[in-house]
Amino acid sequence: MEMSLVQDQIPQQIQTNGLAIGQANGQAIDKPLSGGDIAAPLIEAAPAANVARYNAHERIKGHGVRGWMRAFHIIFTFALYQLFVYVYHRGWFVGKKDESEEKHLQWQAEWISRQLLKLGPTFIKIGQAVSTRADLLPLAYIKELSKLQDSVPPFSHDEAMRIIERELEKPVSSLYAEIDSRPIAAASLGQVYRARLHSGESVAVKVQRPHLEDVINFDLAVLRGIARFMMRFPKLVRGIDWEGTMNEFAMTIFEEMDYVQEGRNAETFREHFSRWREVYVPVIYWSHVSPRVLTMEFIEGTKVLDLQTLTDRGINPPDVVKLIARTYLKQLLEDGFFHADPHPGNLRVMNDGRMAFFDFGMVGRITPQMQSLMIDAFFHIVERDVRGLTQDMINLNFLSQNVDREAIRVVVEKLFSDYLNLKLGEVRFRELTYELADVVYEYPFTIPANFTYVMRAIMTLEGIGLTMDPNFSFFDVAKPYAKEFMLKREGRQFRDALIKKLIYGENHEIQWGKMWKLAKIAAKMAYESWVAPLAR
Numbered sequence: 001m002e003m004s005l006v007q008d009q010i011p012q013q014i015q016t017n018g019l020a021i022g023q024a025n026g027q028a029i030d031k032p033l034s035g036g037d038i039a040a041p042l043i044e045a046a047p048a049a050n051v052a053r054y055n056a057h058e059r060i061k062g063h064g065v066r067g068w069m070r071a072f073h074i075i076f077t078f079a080l081y082q083l084f085v086y087v088y089h090r091g092w093f094v095g096k097k098d099e100s101e102e103k104h105l106q107w108q109a110e111w112i113s114r115q116l117l118k119l120g121p122t123f124i125k126i127g128q129a130v131s132t133r134a135d136l137l138p139l140a141y142i143k144e145l146s147k148l149q150d151s152v153p154p155f156s157h158d159e160a161m162r163i164i165e166r167e168l169e170k171p172v173s174s175l176y177a178e179i180d181s182r183p184i185a186a187a188s189l190g191q192v193y194r195a196r197l198h199s200g201e202s203v204a205v206k207v208q209r210p211h212l213e214d215v216i217n218f219d220l221a222v223l224r225g226i227a228r229f230m231m232r233f234p235k236l237v238r239g240i241d242w243e244g245t246m247n248e249f250a251m252t253i254f255e256e257m258d259y260v261q262e263g264r265n266a267e268t269f270r271e272h273f274s275r276w277r278e279v280y281v282p283v284i285y286w287s288h289v290s291p292r293v294l295t296m297e298f299i300e301g302t303k304v305l306d307l308q309t310l311t312d313r314g315i316n317p318p319d320v321v322k323l324i325a326r327t328y329l330k331q332l333l334e335d336g337f338f339h340a341d342p343h344p345g346n347l348r349v350m351n352d353g354r355m356a357f358f359d360f361g362m363v364g365r366i367t368p369q370m371q372s373l374m375i376d377a378f379f380h381i382v383e384r385d386v387r388g389l390t391q392d393m394i395n396l397n398f399l400s401q402n403v404d405r406e407a408i409r410v411v412v413e414k415l416f417s418d419y420l421n422l423k424l425g426e427v428r429f430r431e432l433t434y435e436l437a438d439v440v441y442e443y444p445f446t447i448p449a450n451f452t453y454v455m456r457a458i459m460t461l462e463g464i465g466l467t468m469d470p471n472f473s474f475f476d477v478a479k480p481y482a483k484e485f486m487l488k489r490e491g492r493q494f495r496d497a498l499i500k501k502l503i504y505g506e507n508h509e510i511q512w513g514k515m516w517k518l519a520k521i522a523a524k525m526a527y528e529s530w531v532a533p534l535a536r
Contacts, residue, residue: 052213054251054254063222070222073119074223084111088108109140109143120219121188122188124152124188128188152187152191155186155191160183163293167293176198179194179196189256189361192207193205202297204282204299206295207293208293260291265363267284269357273330282296282356282358283297299356301349301350302315303348304348310349315349317468320349321468325474325478328461336368338457341460342464346359374396461474
């Protein structure tokens with residue numbers, strides 16, 4: 001018998017497990033929350049050194065020979081990798097003829113993983129970013145690169161303890177009753193220790209790597225120099241906003257390096273999902289937080305890709321995927337604030353069946369205007385409206401506003417028509433992305449920087465979904481929930497826009513066909529919510 005992800009006995013989640021963290025005369029206080037109380041304002045984090053800042057003006061020339069040597073190391077590493085791949089696909093690979101393709105791919109994945117580790121935190125972060133792209137990468141790559149998420153070499157324990165004491169301005173012994181002598185996990189930006197507070201709570205303590213700001217700024221300066229050089233060859237890099245993507249990556253990684261901001265992001269996420277009993281966010285202990293140290297509740301549970309353990313616990317993995325997909329539709333279409341790094345290490349099924357989200361350093365934000373455009377695009381996909389999708393590509397800045405729309409419309413229609421003839425459940429981002437990549441290099445398409453992390457989050461989710469359920473389709477799962485969120489969305493501006501798009505055409509005449517579809521959606525939702533449960 002399968003265990004439901006939502007159990008009736010699970011209480012409504014409230015901040016700090018029933019405690020509101022407040023502030024009185026500069027001191028942290030804990031007070032119980034009654035059912036109708038509003039949580040007290042969060043206390044300020046402990047005093048610390050200045051937050052790490054992105055230096056967009058740092059140049060490779062300013063580092064002299066060291067900068068050019070670093071650039072050569074990076075270019076040589078990835079050029080050598082491309083050579084290996086080229087030689088392999090040409091059939092020139094030296095090795096036993098009876099070796100399987102899987103063994104060759106495993107060798108390639110191990111090699112690139114080792115090189116990323118040698119290149120350091122910036123490139124480890126890049127490796128982590130692609131480690132869940134089962135939609136794009138072979139399984140051998142996924143397995144090897146996923147090790148970067150938990151198996152990055154840790155830095156010195158003594159150095160970590162010095163960082164904690166410097167940041168929180170107290171001896172470690174006065175901050176924690178116990179703290180492990182070895183980290184339980186190490187990642188590109190920091191490492192995590194299990195500890196216990198003097199008040200008895202089991203916590204996870206995340207400590208940032210030393211000198212990280214200098215390391216990241218140096219690598220970004222080198223990468224900007226490489227990007228500028230590559231821009232001299234527009235045919236080689238066509239279709240990618242390198243400068244915008246670089247700035248987006250820099251802003252995101254430096255926000256991720258600010259653990260105070262990460263704590264605030266977690267609180268925002270908790271507030272948005274306060275009515276979802278299936279979702280849980282670890283408690284942040286603000287008296288033990290600084291820009292480089294984060295103390296949060298330690299959560300026991302099962303990683304989402306530990307399929308055997310989930311099955312042994314009576315949990316159906318496809319149900320887990322559907323829950324994650326529902327949460328992302330809410331984040332994207334309703335909240336405008338989303339977890340931008342949903343790799344398996346940041347998701348865990350708790351012992352009581354709830355889904356716990358971790359690591360809110362990398363988040364994305366979507367303006368109401370972009371939400372509206374995304375909703376338009378989703379309806380056009382559902383309705384197989386290829387011409388509408390073409391306009392969506394322009395509105396979302398995948399195409400320039402000055403493009404010859406009639407000339408490019410045929411290309412876009414050809415691209416999407418092949419996929420819209422399929423059932424939604426048969427559509428895969430992997431194939432669509434390959435097709436789009438060919439078009440990007442041949443026509444004036446651009447992937448806008450502000451859309452990069454939306455696409456990444458969705459594709460990462462599909463990668464997890466395909467690993468857990470080979471029949472998973474984001475479109476299939478998204479369809480009913482997207483409609484639900486669209487219809488529940490509050491606010492006059494959204495309602496006016498929705499009515500205009502769904503009911504009125506460009507000439508402001510009522511389109512009765514679309515109005516009838518909307519009425520059927522609403523009726524079906526009402527039946528499933530009220531009538532169907534009574535009939536069971």
